[in-house]
Amino acid sequence: xxxxxxxxxxxxxxxxxxxxxxxxxxxxxxxxxxxxxxxxxxxxxxxxxxxxxxxxxxxxxxxxxxxxxxxxxxxxxxxxxxxxxxxxxxxxxxxxxxxxxxxxxxxxxxxxxxxxxxxxxxxxxxxxxxxxxxxxxxxxxxxxxxxxxxxxxxxxxxxxxxxxxxxxxxxxxxxxxxxxxxxxxxxxxxxxxxxxxxxxxxxxxxxxxxxxxxxxxxxxxxxxxxxxxxxxxxxxxxxxxxxxxxxxxxxxxxxxxxxxxxxxxxxxxxxxxxxxxxxxxxxxxxxxxxxxxxxxxxxxxxxxxxxxxxxxxxxxxxxxxxxxxxxxxxxxxxxxxxxxxxxxxxxxxxxxxxxxxxxxxxxxxxxxxxxxxxxxxxxxxxxxxxxxxxxxxxxxxxxxxxxxxxxxxxxxxxxxxxxxxxxxxxxxxxxxxxxxxxxxxxxxxxxxxxxxxxxxxxxxxxxxxxxxxxxxxxxxxxxxxxxxxxxxxxxxxxxxxxxxxxxxxxxxxxxxxxxxxxxxxxxxxxxxxxxxxxxxxxxxxxxxxxxxxxxxxxxxxxxxxxxxxxxxxxxxxxxxxxxxxxxxxxxxxxxxxxxxxxxx
Amino acid sequence: xxxxxxxxxxxxxxxxxxxxxxxxxxxxxxxxxxxxxxxxxxxxxxxxxxxxxxxxxxxxxxxxxxxxxxxxxxxxxxxxxxxxxxxxxxxxxxxxxxxxxxxxxxxxxxxxxxxxxxxxxxxxxxxxxxxxxxxxxxxxxxxxxxxxxxxxxxxxxxxxxxxxxxxxxxxxxxxxxxxxxxxxxxxxxxxxxxxxxxxxxxxxxxxxxxxxxxxxxxxxxxxxxxxxxxxxxxxxxxxxxxxxxxxxxxxxxxxxxxxxxxxxxxxxxxxxxxxxxxxxxxxxxxxxxxxxxxxxxxxxxxxxxxxxxxxxxxxxxxxxxxxxxxxxxxxxxxxxxxxxxxxxxxxxxxxxxxxxxxxxxxxxxxxxxxxxxxxxxxxxxxxxxx
Numbered sequence: 001x002x003x004x005x006x007x008x009x010x011x012x013x014x015x016x017x018x019x020x021x022x023x024x025x026x027x028x029x030x031x032x033x034x035x036x037x038x039x040x041x042x043x044x045x046x047x048x049x050x051x052x053x054x055x056x057x058x059x060x061x062x063x064x065x066x067x068x069x070x071x072x073x074x075x076x077x078x079x080x081x082x083x084x085x086x087x088x089x090x091x092x093x094x095x096x097x098x099x100x101x102x103x104x105x106x107x108x109x110x111x112x113x114x115x116x117x118x119x120x121x122x123x124x125x126x127x128x129x130x131x132x133x134x135x136x137x138x139x140x141x142x143x144x145x146x147x148x149x150x151x152x153x154x155x156x157x158x159x160x161x162x163x164x165x166x167x168x169x170x171x172x173x174x175x176x177x178x179x180x181x182x183x184x185x186x187x188x189x190x191x192x193x194x195x196x197x198x199x200x201x202x203x204x205x206x207x208x209x210x211x212x213x214x215x216x217x218x219x220x221x222x223x224x225x226x227x228x229x230x231x232x233x234x235x236x237x238x239x240x241x242x243x244x245x246x247x248x249x250x251x252x253x254x255x256x257x258x259x260x261x262x263x264x265x266x267x268x269x270x271x272x273x274x275x276x277x278x279x280x281x282x283x284x285x286x287x288x289x290x291x292x293x294x295x296x297x298x299x300x301x302x303x304x305x306x307x308x309x310x311x312x313x314x315x316x317x318x319x320x321x322x323x324x325x326x327x328x329x330x331x332x333x334x335x336x337x338x339x340x341x342x343x344x345x346x347x348x349x350x351x352x353x354x355x356x357x358x359x360x361x362x363x364x365x366x367x368x369x370x371x372x373x374x375x376x377x378x379x380x381x382x383x384x385x386x387x388x389x390x391x392x393x394x395x396x397x398x399x400x401x402x403x404x405x406x407x408x409x410x411x412x413x414x415x416x417x418x419x420x421x422x423x424x425x426x427x428x429x430x431x432x433x434x435x436x437x438x439x440x441x442x443x444x445x446x447x448x449x450x451x452x453x454x455x456x457x458x459x460x461x462x463x464x465x466x467x468x469x470x471x472x473x474x475x476x477x478x479x480x481x482x483x484x485x486x487x488x489x490x491x492x493x494x495x496x497x498x499x500x501x502x503x504x505x506x507x508x509x510x511x512x513x514x515x516x517x518x519x520x521x522x523x524x525x526x527x528x529x530x531x532x533x534x535x536x537x538x539x540x541x542x543x544x545x546x547x548x549x550x551x552x553x554x555x556x557x558x559x560x561x562x563x564x565x566x567x568x569x570x571x572x573x574x575x576x577x578x579x580x581x582x583x584x585x586x587x588x589x590x591x592x593x594x595x596x597x598x599x600x
Numbered sequence: 601x602x603x604x605x606x607x608x609x610x611x612x613x614x615x616x617x618x619x620x621x622x623x624x625x626x627x628x629x630x631x632x633x634x635x636x637x638x639x640x641x642x643x644x645x646x647x648x649x650x651x652x653x654x655x656x657x658x659x660x661x662x663x664x665x666x667x668x669x670x671x672x673x674x675x676x677x678x679x680x681x682x683x684x685x686x687x688x689x690x691x692x693x694x695x696x697x698x699x700x701x702x703x704x705x706x707x708x709x710x711x712x713x714x715x716x717x718x719x720x721x722x723x724x725x726x727x728x729x730x731x732x733x734x735x736x737x738x739x740x741x742x743x744x745x746x747x748x749x750x751x752x753x754x755x756x757x758x759x760x761x762x763x764x765x766x767x768x769x770x771x772x773x774x775x776x777x778x779x780x781x782x783x784x785x786x787x788x789x790x791x792x793x794x795x796x797x798x799x800x801x802x803x804x805x806x807x808x809x810x811x812x813x814x815x816x817x818x819x820x821x822x823x824x825x826x827x828x829x830x831x832x833x834x835x836x837x838x839x840x841x842x843x844x845x846x847x848x849x850x851x852x853x854x855x856x857x858x859x860x861x862x863x864x865x866x867x868x869x870x871x872x873x874x875x876x877x878x879x880x881x882x883x884x885x886x887x888x889x890x891x892x893x894x895x896x897x898x899x900x901x902x903x904x905x906x907x908x909x910x911x912x913x914x915x916x917x918x919x920x921x922x923x924x925x926x927x928x929x930x931x932x933x934x935x936x937x938x939x940x941x942x943x944x945x946x947x948x949x950x951x952x953x954x955x956x957x958x959x960x961x962x963x964x965x966x967x968x969x970x971x972x973x974x975x976x977x978x979x980x981x982x983x984x985x986x
Contacts, residue, residue: 336633336677398627403679439627466627468677482628482645489631489639 001087003030003115004057006074008037009064016093016107021063024108028115032057043070048077058083061114063091063107089114096120109590116594123594131217131542132318133157135569138209138512141169142555143547143562144323145191150566152200156573159315160195161223162205163508164252166270168192169325173253173349175356175363176424177555178416179451184555185358189269196271205272208508210312212515216541217318225311228276229285230263231303235274237265241304242275244294249281255349257383258360263295263304267358277306319542319569322526323562324512326503326548329400329407337399337499338470342477343368343381344390345470345497348417354383355424361385365428367495390495392433393425394479396467401502402439409523412552414500415442419452421498422460434460435492437467437481445554463490470497503552518543525551536565544568609654615710616697618690624648624682630674635814636667640968643667644674644684647691660698661785663967665691666960671815671826696952698780699773705948715901715945722941730933740926744853749929750936752852758936762943763845769947770955777956781963790970798965806958809834829878834954836871839864855921865917872910879903902950908938 005025007018018036026034033055037043052060060078062070067090074088091107091114098106113120135151137144140162148158160167172192174184195201206226214220245261253266262282265275279285283292284306296304331339331347339345344367346354357363366387372379395418400406415438422434436455441462443452456462467481476493483490505524513520518538519527526545529537536544544565547558606612610622624645631637631645643664650658659665668688675685697706708715734740734749742748782790805811813827843851843865850861880903912935919928946952 398679402625404681405679439625466629466632466679468629468632480632482631482642484626484628484645487642487646489637489642 001030001058001117002032002056003028003059003061004033004035004052004055005031005061005063005091005111005115006035006037006070007063008041008043008067008070009039010066010069012039013065014093014098016065016098017104018064020104021107021111025061025063025111025115028112030059031115041070043073045073045076045080048074049080052077052081052083059087059089059115059117061089061091061111063093063111063114065092065094067092087117089117091115091120096124105587109587112587112591113594116598118594118597120590122597124590131572132219132316133573134159134315134317135319135321136161136209136219136221136315136317137321137323139163139169139323139325139547139549140167140195140203140205141323141325141547141558142171142188142191143325143549143558144169144321145188145195146559146562147321147323147546147566147569148201149191149194149198150563151569152198154566154570156200156570158201159221159223159317160201160203161207161209162203163208164266165205165228165276166253166266166272167195167203167205168267168269168271170349171555172267172269173255173356174352176420178420179445179447181420181423185269192269192271196273203272206276209512209515212320214316216543219317219320219542221315221317221320223313223315225313227279227308227310228274229279229282229304229306229308230275230277231305232272232274234301234303236301237273237275238300239265239275240298240300241295244298246292246294247281247283249278254353254360255347257346257350257353275304277304282306319544319572320516321544321546321565321569322512322516322518322538322549323546324506324509324549326552327506329502329504331399331499331501334400334406336469337396337497338472338477339499342470342472342497344477344495345499347499347501348414348421349501351421351498352417355421355428361387363428365389365425365496389429390425390432392435392492392494393496393498394435394437394467394470394492394494395421395498395500396470396479397436397438397500398466399499399501401500403502407502407504407523409552410442411500411503412442413554414502416445416448416451416554418498418500419443419455419460422455422462423458426458426460433492435479435481435494436460436462437465437479438462439464439466445556465490503548505549509549516540516543518545525549536561536568542572603655604657606654606656609656610651613651613687613690613694616690616693618651618683618687620681620683621648621651621687622682623680624652624678624684625680627679629677629679630684633673633677634668635671635673636669636811640971641667641964644688648682648684648687651687651691659691660695661780663781663960663964664688665695666957667811667964668692669812669815671812673815692953692956693950695777696773696948696950696956699776699952699956700769700948701772701776702769702948705952708945708948712901719901719905719941719945722944723937726940727933727937730936734929734933740929743920743925743928743932750932752849755852755936756848759844759848762940763841766943766946770952773947773952774955774959777959778963781960782966786967786970788970788974790966791973794966794969798962798969801962801965802958804958805961806834806838806954811961825878829875832871833875836868836875837954839868840872843868855923857921869910869914872906873914876903876907876910880907899950905938905942909935909942912938 007022022034022036025031060074062074071088071090075085078085078088091111093107093110096110098110109124110120113123134157136159137148138161140160144160145167148160152158168188171184171188176182177184195203204223204225206228208224209221210224211222212219241263242261245263247262248259249262250256251258251260262278263275264278277285289307293306296306328347328349331337337345353359354361355363355365361383366383367390368381369384369387370379371382397414397418401411401414418436422436425432425434441452443449463481463483465482465484467479469480471478477495477497478491479494479497480491509520509524509526513526517540521527526538526549528535528545528550529539536546538545546562546565626645626649628645631642634644637643641664647659647664665688670685670689672685675683678684693709697709730750738747738749738751740749744752809827809831812830847861850858851865912931916928916931916935919931
């Protein structure tokens with residue numbers, strides 16, 4: 001059938017390279033004429049019919065954004081020439097998703113289908129690949145845990161990969177959740193234990209994805225397991241090894257406000273409940289086994305193997321869930337708040353660990369005290385049980401968030417956890433003054449506004465106005481701000497400042513996105529396929545996002561998204577198709593499919 | 601009293617340079633870092649808000665823009681890049697045009713072409729007049745005394761007339777400023793004796809520019825260059841005005857140097873010239889200091905004219921001393937061709953700062969005292985609230 005392809009568009013919203021598509025379509029079978037009529041052409045049926053006649057065309061394809069606008073004039077032209085008006089076909093770019101950057105190949109496929117005479121939606125059916133029933137979950141915070149449990153409880157195999165020595169992520173560090181003030185650990189630890197004991201979950205801590213190959217439905221993943229140097233199965237976490245260890249390091253789990261030995265367990269409820277070696281500080285490891293090794297002698301179960309080496313394993317999975325979470329912005333670079341300069345300026349995570357009952361002060365909120373190292377005579381500020389509780393605390397919102405110099409976006413959780421901090425301080429210290437400096441109070445969730453009102457009623461000074469300076473005068477910290485509602489400049493003496501630091505994507509996201517071919521947005525968060533319609537899928541088939549790694553969100557939203565991801569994964573496993581989405585199809589896939597249908 | 605809102609106020613101010621004010625989301629960081637904001641005068645945030653809301657009258661009657669010396673700290677840490685420092689500068693430009701009854705200032709600030717055309721026409725008119733005068737009564741070979749091209753006795757009268765016009769407009773502006781800020785904008789009555797009590801503020805701020813020095817970040821440098829330059833420029837300018845208005849006849853006479861008088865002229869020249877060079881180099885580099893990153897068209901006009909005046913003044917002085925009298929007369933004409941539009945332009949340009957800012961300090965001190973007095977009065981009333 002002699003086919004003519006006419007490009008005409010109502011607008012050029014997606015900046016599609018028409019010339020490239022025209023070249024491509026000229027090589028399609030049966031295409032005799034290709035013509036680019038430009039944007040918003042004024043068409044006349046007479047001239048068009050002349051063209052159809054001169055080309056002796058039997059089929060016409062009108063290609064472009066919203067080409068239906070020009071269908072009447074082409075139909076009329078076809079009628080004038082005496083051809084079959086049913087052979088005026090549309091190749092609508094926008095309708096079939098040739099937009100948002102993946103335009104060119106999709107547009108070509110759309111034109112090809114129309115030229116061959118097969119409806120695009122018939123030719124472009126995603127999936128159909130056999131799906132491996134195992135799922136890889138990257139990151140074992142609350143999002144990874146929730147998604148793993150949902151899938152594993154449905155009887156499917158899950159590989160849960162976690163970089164640190166324990167699962168739990170940031171939520172395990174928290175004291176209370178907002179706005180219900182539930183104990184975070186009481187919600188999380190049962191789930192963690194479930195994960196640790198589940199038959200269908202293969203938990204890999206201290207592990208990292210190093211490479212990914214394959215295609216949707218069957219990804220081949222290489223995972224590097226860092227040597228834990230303690231046997232998980234036989235360690236009973238008795239703690240005898242700790243007393244023998246001479247090295248002290250800052251605790252990552254305690255946000256750096258306390259210390260642990262080189263052999264340690266991140267926290268008592270850690271899963272897997274076994275010790276591990278910090279290889280960067282361990283004297284045995286750093287000296288290549290020449291010194292120390294005290295812990296081996298103390299261990300009654302002989303489960304410490306300091307010479308253990310890193311291992312690499314290969315697995316094959318059908319779906320991958322990204323749940324890599326977030327980090328705090330480096331607040332040291334925002335100088336005016338004096339973080340790192342004044343001892344009692346804390347980040348939100350540090351305060352979270354301070355007020356946590358499992359923290360180094362047993363949950364007492366105290367200011368730091370000066371301590372001298374017995375050997376080096378160096379003085380440092382540390383939290384200890386002897387510290388005095390602060391008489392007044394300033395909590396500053398939006399530190400690095402909503403700021404064009406750092407994060408332009410709102411980190412979404414800071415307002416609420418800052419209010420929670422105010423409550424915890426008021427609850428634990430009598431007669432304390434708490435000042436909240438905020439720009440806009442973003443209490444957007446169920447029960448959040450009521451929570452904010454409650455905090456105000458409890459007597460916290462909630463000041464509409466951001467503070468930009470923390471100063472020290474005669475050993476007294478001073479916070480300046482503008483109280484906009486009361487129209488005055490305020491200056492408060494405070495003993496502690498808590499900074500509600502903005503959130504940024506984890507550093508490893510960049511590497512992962514390169515490995516997986518998943519896009520990230522301008523702020524570095526993983527891009528979802530469609531913000532409203534497909535908030536859990538990515539534009540790579542069979543790869544999903546859950547939790548903070550997609551965008552800042554609170555715990556309820558994270559859990560909800562993790563469960564939604566599990567539903568998507570399980571759906572693909574039961575149906576055996578629907579892996580991902582249209583964009584997982586290549587141009588040649590669609591072309592071949594269209595030709596097969598045409599032959600039938 | 602109801603307040604009238606001008607919805608297009610933000611657009612008007614856009615032309616005066618406040619381009620980013622709509623970005624402001626009222627966090628108050630700028631007021632926090634400002635070393636001049638206090639409980640009586642809170643800015644820049646409040647002024648930004650008034651501007652966003654179109655409260656033209658509030659701004660018109662406010663002193664806040666004048667209390668800002670544009671150190672740029674607020675703009676440096678503004679999370680929204682709304683540039684509060686430049687906004688305050690733009691408000692000052694707008695206030696100058698508001699104080700001016702002729703409407704010339706507004707035209708100058710809004711359109712560079714208008715300003716250039718006006719300045720050049722005045723310069724040409726002046727030049728033609730001076731050449732005509734010189735040819736009709738004297739000779740190009742004589743610089744001073746009998747038969748001079750531009751005799752100093754004539755220049756003296758000429759200067760006084762030009763200066764008189766300048767001061768007339770400046771005082772009209774000052775009067776309007778007083779009316780806006782101290783009468784129209786005051787909710788309470790200001791006792792007359794406060795005007796005398798606080799009078800020392802005018803010379804204090806005029807001579808020392810000390811509030812500008814307070815802007816400095818004490819941690820960083822010992823000597824605050826922007827303040828020093830600002831101070832030198834203001835002093836040089838004042839010295840020069842006094843010399844040419846009152847002592848032009850002995851000043852122009854020569855060729856011998858009268859150190860008792862000329863030393864002041866040299867000092868003033870150093871102040872003006874270093875200021876000029878400093879401003880030009882910083883505006884070209886657009887670095888180091890926030891306020892130089894944005895340059896309003898009138899800012900260039902200012903430095904270029906000043907540079908011509910200073911350089912032609914220096915050349916004329918040198919030519920006269922080394923005996924090149926023709927050249928001395930020619931540079932004199934060029935000098936005056938720039939000086940006349942410069943003086944006439946002053947009440948309508950940024951230079952009006954020199955007069956309005958010390959006045960604003962003076963008025964601000966009076967207002968503070970008046971409010972303090974009012975508070976005392978209210979406190980002394982025995983009212984028991986139960």
